Amino acid sequence: MDDLSKVVGASLSVSKNTATAGFVVLLIAVIAFIFKRLVLHPLSSHPGPLIGRLTSLYNTYHALKKDQARNLHQLHEKYGPIVRYGPNHVSIRSAEGVKMLYTNSRYTRKADNYLAFPRNPEKASLFSSINKQVHARKRRILRQGFSDSALKTAGVTINKHVATLCQCLEFLDNDTQEGYVLSGREPSNSEQWSKPKNFSEWINRFTFDVSSDLSFSKSFDMMRYAGNRHIIKILHETLWADNVTGSSLTLLHTLRLKWLLFSHHVRSTVTFDSFIEKAADERVSKLSDSKKDFMFWLTGAVDPVTGDTFTMEELVEEAILLITAGSDTSSTAISSTIYYLLHSPDKLARLQAEVRSVFSSVDQIEFCTELQACTYLRACINEGLRLSPPAGSVLHRQVEPGGVQVGDTFYPEGVNIGVPVFSIHHDKEYFPDPFLFQPERWIVGETLADGTIITPDFLKYSSAAFMAFSAGTRGCIGKPLAYLQISILFATLMFKYDMRLCQQSWVNGTCSGQGPDPSKEYELVDMFIIAGHVESVYDAATGKWTTPTFVESPFLSIHGLAPGLHYGVCPHELRSTSIDANSVAGQQVFEGLQARRDQAGEISIFRPDANAARMRRSAAFVSMPEVPEDIFLEAVHLAVRKNAEYVCPHDVKGSLYIRPFQFGSSAQIGLDPPEEFLFCVFVQPHIAFHGHGAIKALVLDDFDRAATRGSGAVKVGGNYAPVMRWTSEARKEGYNVLLHLDSQTQTEIDEFSTSGFIGIGRNGGETSLVIADSKAAIESITADSAAKVADSLGWRVEKRTVRFDELSNFTEVLAAGTAAGLVSVSCVHRKSTNETFNFVPEGPAYEELWGSLKSIQNGTAMDSFGWRHSLRE
Missing domain, CATH: 3.20.10.10 (D-amino Acid Aminotransferase, subunit A, domain 2)
Known part of the structure; x- marks a missing residue:
C-alpha cells in the first residue's frame, strides 16, 4: 500500500512538474513572440498602437466597427506620416507614397488581402487580380468597354435613368426613414417646396438601375419598384464581410473561419453573385440584338497582345465588379457631394448659376463638350470625392522583391503597405482647412477661406495626394464613366430644381461625430449609432435603486414577460367607470427633455429637476417605485456626457433629445407587483417635432x-x-x-x-x-x-x-x-x-x-x- 502511495504521489508530482514546465515554455514563447514583433521585426522602429504592432486583429476590430478610415486618420494625427497599424502593415500618408506605391507600380503588387474578394481565386476580376500579367490582360480587354463611343452610348442610358429619378422625386413619397433628406422645387413651375425626399436611398436605387442597364441592357428598376431593392442590403453585407475577411486574411480566409463567423454574409454573397450571374447569362443569350451595353462590348473584345477573349466565368466576375463599383461607390460619391452642397448654400447657388448659364434646356445635358466645360461642376464632384472617398481606408499593396524606398525609409519585400485615402484627403499639408467643403481648391486662380490662392503649382501639388480613383495602372478603369454619370445627374438636378436641406437631416445619420465640425461631415457608414444608454435597476427585495451605469449598446436585454410589455390597456376604456387606473394603465412611464450647446460649446440640460418630479408622480400613479431625483439626474447627466458628440452644434437648429423611461422588468404574467424595475435613459439628436x-x-x-x-x-x-x-x-x-x-x-x-x-x-x-x-x-x-x-x-x-x-x-x-x-x-x-x-x-x-x-x-x-x-x- 505504501508503494502504491509512493507511485501515485510520484505521478502527481510529475504531472504538476509537467504543467509548470508547459506554462514556462508557453510564457517564453509569448515573450519571444512579443520581442520579435516589437524589437526584431524590420518595422519595429515605426510608431503605431501597441496592439496593432502585435496582431492584425487590431485592424480586423476596426473593420468590424466600419471605422478603419477614420481610425487610421486618428493614428496619423497622433503618430505622424508613417504608422505601423499591423505586425507587417504600414500606412504612409504622403504624396511620395502615392507615387512610389501606386504610380510606379513596378515596386509593388496588390496585396494578398484581395484574395478575400473573388469567388474563384483562379478567375479573379480586374479589381481582385494580384498577378500583374493577368491584370494587364484584363485591363486591355475591359478598356474597350470604356471607349469614347461606348461612353456616348452610356450617356444616353444615364439620361434615361436621370429622367426616371426626377419623376420619382416629383411624384413618389419616401418609403424608408434612413439616410438624409432634402426638399426641392422646380424654380420655374412652383413656389411650393416638396415633401422631404430621402435622397441617399433614391440615389442607391438610381445607381443600381444605371449600372444594371449599362451592363445587361436590363434595369433592376429599383427606383420604380421595390422587388429588387433587397439586393442593395445584400451588397452592403457582402462588401463588409469581404473587408473584414481581407483585414485578417490568415485567420478568417485561409483557415476558412469566414464561413463560420459570417455564414449569413457568405450566403448573402452567394445570393448577390447568383443574381448577377443569372442576369449575365440572360444577356449573353440575347447578344444578337443591337443594344450596346458592357456585355456587348466585352463579349466581342479581344486582347490586342495575346488575342484572348473573356470566358463566360470571367464575364460574370467582371459583371459583378461593374455592378458593385458602378452602384455602391457611385452612390456614396453622389450622396456625399449633394450633402455638402446643401450644407453650403453659396456653393450650391454658384453651381446652379453655372449649369443654368451653360444649358438652356435640360435636353441639352448629355455627353458633350459643354458638360465637360463646367469647371465648377467638376470641382464640386472632386471636392465631394475628397471629403468622402468611397474607398477611404488603405489600398493595400505588397512590396515586390528588391524592396521600395519611400522618402527616407526603405521597405523590404513582403511588407503590406499603402496610403490611407481618407486621411491623406484630410491632410492640411495638401488641403488647407481639410474638413471644409471648398470646390474652389480645384480651380486655378480661386482663393480659399484661409487666403490661400490656388496656383497651377499648388493644384498640381494637391492633386498628387488625390486618391479617389486610386492611381497608376491599378487606378479605376471606370473613372470616365463615373464622372459622366455624376456630371449628368448633377447638371440635371441643378438645372431643374432649387434644393435645401431639411432640418431633420442632422438627425438621420449624417453626422459622424468625429470630425472638427460634425454637423457638416457626411458619414461614410450608412447607419446612425449613439454611444449607448444608461440603466439603473430597482430590486423590490432591497427597496433600492442601483447606481446608474452606462451600457455601450442601443439595445436592452429584457424578458418577454416583463410587465412593461403587457397590461397596457388604453385609458379610454376607463371612461364612465370608477375602475382604479393603477392596475391597467401599463407598467411603464417615460419623460422627455433636451440638452443643448451654447455659443461657447458648453452643454446644458433644460429643467431636468422638473422632469424628475413629474416622472415620480407618473410612477406612483401606476404603482411603480419612484426614481429618486439624485438617481434621475445622475443618469441623465451620464447619458448626455457619454453621447456628448451627438449634441447639435449651437448654430444647428436642433438639440439632443433625452428619453428617460421606467418599466416593470421582471418576468411574470400576473398582476402582482413586479420584483424588479428598470430605469433607462436614451438620447437621440433631434429637431423641432413639427418642423418650422x-x-x-x-x-x-x-x-x-x-x-x-x-x-x-x-x-x-x-x-x-x-x-x-x-x-x-x-x-x-x-x-x-x-x-x-x-x-x-x-x-x-x-x-x-x-x-x-x-x-x-x-x-x-x-x-x-x-x-x-x-x-x-x-x-x-x-x-x-x-x-x-x-x-x-x-x-x-x-x-x-x-x-x-x-x-x-x-x-x-x-x-x-x-x-x-x-x-x-x-x-x-x-x-x-x-x-x-x-x-x-x-x-x-x-x-x-x-x-x-x-x-x-x-x-x-x-x-x-x-x-x-x-x-x-
Whole structure:
C-alpha cells in the first residue's frame, strides 16, 4: 500500500512538474513572440498602437466597427506620416507614397488581402487580380468597354435613368426613414417646396438601375419598384464581410473561419453573385440584338497582345465588379457631394448659376463638350470625392522583391503597405482647412477661406495626394464613366430644381461625430449609432435603486414577460367607470427633455429637476417605485456626457433629445407587483417635432384620449399609442396635430395630441396668456416655462379651464411641448360643427415669447430662473 502511495504521489508530482514546465515554455514563447514583433521585426522602429504592432486583429476590430478610415486618420494625427497599424502593415500618408506605391507600380503588387474578394481565386476580376500579367490582360480587354463611343452610348442610358429619378422625386413619397433628406422645387413651375425626399436611398436605387442597364441592357428598376431593392442590403453585407475577411486574411480566409463567423454574409454573397450571374447569362443569350451595353462590348473584345477573349466565368466576375463599383461607390460619391452642397448654400447657388448659364434646356445635358466645360461642376464632384472617398481606408499593396524606398525609409519585400485615402484627403499639408467643403481648391486662380490662392503649382501639388480613383495602372478603369454619370445627374438636378436641406437631416445619420465640425461631415457608414444608454435597476427585495451605469449598446436585454410589455390597456376604456387606473394603465412611464450647446460649446440640460418630479408622480400613479431625483439626474447627466458628440452644434437648429423611461422588468404574467424595475435613459439628436412654421389642428370628435378620472395626466404610453391612428388620418387631410376635448361634455379643451394648449389674447396694450387646465391633461413643463417667461415680460398669466367656444377670443394659439418647443397654430377646425377658428400664424406674441424662452434654452440670454443645468463632468 505504501508503494502504491509512493507511485501515485510520484505521478502527481510529475504531472504538476509537467504543467509548470508547459506554462514556462508557453510564457517564453509569448515573450519571444512579443520581442520579435516589437524589437526584431524590420518595422519595429515605426510608431503605431501597441496592439496593432502585435496582431492584425487590431485592424480586423476596426473593420468590424466600419471605422478603419477614420481610425487610421486618428493614428496619423497622433503618430505622424508613417504608422505601423499591423505586425507587417504600414500606412504612409504622403504624396511620395502615392507615387512610389501606386504610380510606379513596378515596386509593388496588390496585396494578398484581395484574395478575400473573388469567388474563384483562379478567375479573379480586374479589381481582385494580384498577378500583374493577368491584370494587364484584363485591363486591355475591359478598356474597350470604356471607349469614347461606348461612353456616348452610356450617356444616353444615364439620361434615361436621370429622367426616371426626377419623376420619382416629383411624384413618389419616401418609403424608408434612413439616410438624409432634402426638399426641392422646380424654380420655374412652383413656389411650393416638396415633401422631404430621402435622397441617399433614391440615389442607391438610381445607381443600381444605371449600372444594371449599362451592363445587361436590363434595369433592376429599383427606383420604380421595390422587388429588387433587397439586393442593395445584400451588397452592403457582402462588401463588409469581404473587408473584414481581407483585414485578417490568415485567420478568417485561409483557415476558412469566414464561413463560420459570417455564414449569413457568405450566403448573402452567394445570393448577390447568383443574381448577377443569372442576369449575365440572360444577356449573353440575347447578344444578337443591337443594344450596346458592357456585355456587348466585352463579349466581342479581344486582347490586342495575346488575342484572348473573356470566358463566360470571367464575364460574370467582371459583371459583378461593374455592378458593385458602378452602384455602391457611385452612390456614396453622389450622396456625399449633394450633402455638402446643401450644407453650403453659396456653393450650391454658384453651381446652379453655372449649369443654368451653360444649358438652356435640360435636353441639352448629355455627353458633350459643354458638360465637360463646367469647371465648377467638376470641382464640386472632386471636392465631394475628397471629403468622402468611397474607398477611404488603405489600398493595400505588397512590396515586390528588391524592396521600395519611400522618402527616407526603405521597405523590404513582403511588407503590406499603402496610403490611407481618407486621411491623406484630410491632410492640411495638401488641403488647407481639410474638413471644409471648398470646390474652389480645384480651380486655378480661386482663393480659399484661409487666403490661400490656388496656383497651377499648388493644384498640381494637391492633386498628387488625390486618391479617389486610386492611381497608376491599378487606378479605376471606370473613372470616365463615373464622372459622366455624376456630371449628368448633377447638371440635371441643378438645372431643374432649387434644393435645401431639411432640418431633420442632422438627425438621420449624417453626422459622424468625429470630425472638427460634425454637423457638416457626411458619414461614410450608412447607419446612425449613439454611444449607448444608461440603466439603473430597482430590486423590490432591497427597496433600492442601483447606481446608474452606462451600457455601450442601443439595445436592452429584457424578458418577454416583463410587465412593461403587457397590461397596457388604453385609458379610454376607463371612461364612465370608477375602475382604479393603477392596475391597467401599463407598467411603464417615460419623460422627455433636451440638452443643448451654447455659443461657447458648453452643454446644458433644460429643467431636468422638473422632469424628475413629474416622472415620480407618473410612477406612483401606476404603482411603480419612484426614481429618486439624485438617481434621475445622475443618469441623465451620464447619458448626455457619454453621447456628448451627438449634441447639435449651437448654430444647428436642433438639440439632443433625452428619453428617460421606467418599466416593470421582471418576468411574470400576473398582476402582482413586479420584483424588479428598470430605469433607462436614451438620447437621440433631434429637431423641432413639427418642423418650422405654423401648424393646423383638427378637433378629434370620434375618440376620447383620456377619461376624466383616468390616466390622462400621467406620461404613460397608453395615452399616446391609441391616438396614432387618428393622427395619421388627420395628416392625410393636411392637419398636423389633433386637439382633444374633455370626454364628458366635449366642451372644454384638454390639450393637443403632442403638446399643451396655450391661448394668447390682446386687449389694448395688454397681452394675456392662458394655459388650459385639465385633470385629464399632462402638466406641460414647456407651457409652465412659457408662463413664467410671459410673467417676466409683464403679461397677464392664467391657468384655468378653457371652453372650446373661447377660441374666438384668442388672437394667437400655441402648442407647447418638449419635442415641439413652442409652435404657432394657424387654425383649429372641428368637423362635427363645421367650425374653423383662425389665428395669427407666428404672430408678435409668439415671436416675443418663443424668442425669449429659446434664448434661455440656448444660453444666449440670462437664465434668471435657474433652469439650465450645466453638464456634470
